[in-house]
Amino acid sequence: MEKSSEISGFYRRAPGERLKLVTDFAGLTEEEAELLRKTGALNIDQANRMVENVIGTMELPLGVATNFMVNGKDYLVPMATEEPSVIAAASNAAKMARPKGGFHVESTLPIMIGQIQLTDVEDPLAAKEKIIGEMRNILVRANEQDPVLTKLGGGAVGLDVRVVDSTVGPMVIIHLLIDVRDAMGANVINTMCEAVAPIVEELTGGKTFLKIVSNLAVHRLVRAKAVFSKEVLGGDEVVAGIIKAYAFAAADPFRGVTHNKGIMNGVIAVALATANDTRALEAGAHAYAAMDGSYRPLSSWERTGDGDLVGSIEIPMAVGVIGGATAVHPVAKISRKILGMPSARELGEIMAAVGLANNLAAMRALATEGIQSGHLKLHAKNIAATAGATEELIDKVAARLIAEKKIRIDRAKEILDELTSKK
Ligand code: NAD
Numbered sequence: 001m002e003k004s005s006e007i008s009g010f011y012r013r014a015p016g017e018r019l020k021l022v023t024d025f026a027g028l029t030e031e032e033a034e035l036l037r038k039t040g041a042l043n044i045d046q047a048n049r050m051v052e053n054v055i056g057t058m059e060l061p062l063g064v065a066t067n068f069m070v071n072g073k074d075y076l077v078p079m080a081t082e083e084p085s086v087i088a089a090a091s092n093a094a095k096m097a098r099p100k101g102g103f104h105v106e107s108t109l110p111i112m113i114g115q116i117q118l119t120d121v122e123d124p125l126a127a128k129e130k131i132i133g134e135m136r137n138i139l140v141r142a143n144e145q146d147p148v149l150t151k152l153g154g155g156a157v158g159l160d161v162r163v164v165d166s167t168v169g170p171m172v173i174i175h176l177l178i179d180v181r182d183a184m185g186a187n188v189i190n191t192m193c194e195a196v197a198p199i200v201e202e203l204t205g206g207k208t209f210l211k212i213v214s215n216l217a218v219h220r221l222v223r224a225k226a227v228f229s230k231e232v233l234g235g236d237e238v239v240a241g242i243i244k245a246y247a248f249a250a251a252d253p254f255r256g257v258t259h260n261k262g263i264m265n266g267v268i269a270v271a272l273a274t275a276n277d278t279r280a281l282e283a284g285a286h287a288y289a290a291m292d293g294s295y296r297p298l299s300s301w302e303r304t305g306d307g308d309l310v311g312s313i314e315i316p317m318a319v320g321v322i323g324g325a326t327a328v329h330p331v332a333k334i335s336r337k338i339l340g341m342p343s344a345r346e347l348g349e350i351m352a353a354v355g356l357a358n359n360l361a362a363m364r365a366l367a368t369e370g371i372q373s374g375h376l377k378l379h380a381k382n383i384a385a386t387a388g389a390t391e392e393l394i395d396k397v398a399a400r401l402i403a404e405k406k407i408r409i410d411r412a413k414e415i416l417d418e419l420t421s422k423k
Pocket residue numbers: 146148149152180181182183184185186187188189190213215277280320322323324325
């Protein structure tokens with residue numbers, strides 16, 4: 001029988017009980033569970049092989065979002081984030097999506113762009129023609145660099161050439177289009193671009209400079225869609241409020257960017273949990289949001305004929321399940337197992353669904369009780385901890401801060417002084 005990710009009261013359980021449920025759901029081994037249970041899962045030697053000048057590791061909470069149904073399949077979604085409410089919001093929105101079938105997603109092939117900058121050509125347009133004429137040889141040279149990729153059905157599949165005006169004169173920009181299969185792809189793309197540069201120089205008599213992946217992954221897109229019934233959302237007024245909130249984001253980039261930040265809350269938390277390149281995703285998403293010359297929301301929301309709410313998102317998703325840190329970080333490997341060992345495409349599809357879920361949750365909160373009340377509990381606990389409350393006093397101090405509606409560090413210190421002097 002298919003396992004359900006709808007686990008009632010998951011959030012009320014202790015971390016150990018939650019881990020037991022996830023272990024059963026995903027078939028984690030005792031060693032994997034133990035790695036999650038203890039802190040310091042990434043040991044210093046592993047860290048020292050990942051980056052330079054290592055002196056320690058930096059931990060983040062890892063949670064799982066429940067209730068996700070994506071293309072009819074149930075997922076528990078690992079999310080790593082320092083921000084309160086993100087995981088709860090994703091779980092909550094995923095629950096609200098279930099009655100209408102959850103999230104429906106589709107994606108393009110994982111085709112990325114590698115850029116080669118060619119300068120010092122006498123006739124840029126003639127150079128462009130020559131490069132296009134030599135496409136076959138260029139692709140062959142590119143594919144020689146990574147036989148694994150071609151064996152898997154990927155590799156360099158095409159190229160585009162543009163003449164771009166710049167402050168230092170016209171330059172010919174070649175886009176090598178590469179199907180990177182299950183990798184994020186940056187390294188393989190950079191290698192291929194460097195390998196074909198000599199052919200381009202020889203053909204045109206020009207000089208190639210930059211040879212690097214583009215983070216604007218316009219050919220590697222995911223689309224996700226979900227319907228939320230008006231009853232589940234809280235009625236007509238809530239639907240109207242969300243549509244108004246979306247209209248604001250569509251009309252004003254100052255709101256649009258925060259709307260998109262809410263989407264990235266979910267996307268990046270899954271990216272971190274799976275050790276993907278968060279900067280690449282952020283850069284790509286925001287550039288894609290501005291593709292038509294003005295900054296736009298990555299999602300759109302409207303009312304269906306039945307008065308329900310339908311949301312959709314289109315977002316570039318350069319994520320991998322192989323290569324980079326994804327294969328090295330022990331927790332990332334466990335996160336992939338919790339997700340059922342998805343391909344890179346499937347992972348990207350889940351991430352778009354999570355982004356849409358976080359977007360809906362944020363808009364619904366804003367359109368109803370306001371964002372702060374959802375944030376309040378954990379925020380108050382953080383403030384209590386910052387004020388110096390020990391483990392046994394954090395909840396007491398936080399409860400007082402909330403009751404007094406004064407979630408401030410100075411007040412937390414006063415309450416703490418009061419409580420400790422009573423002891
Ligand atoms: P990688 O260099 O480890 O290469 C992954 C390899 O996996 C590819 O060469 C491919 O042949 C292979 N592969 C793909 N699908 C496979 C499958 N199904 N089975 C077996 N093998 C498969 O990793 P990468 O994805 O090329 O590079 C990602 C890293 O590059 C990230 O850490 C990123 O941060 C970094 N990076 C990013 C940028 C940027 O975004 N601008 C620039 C440079 C480096």
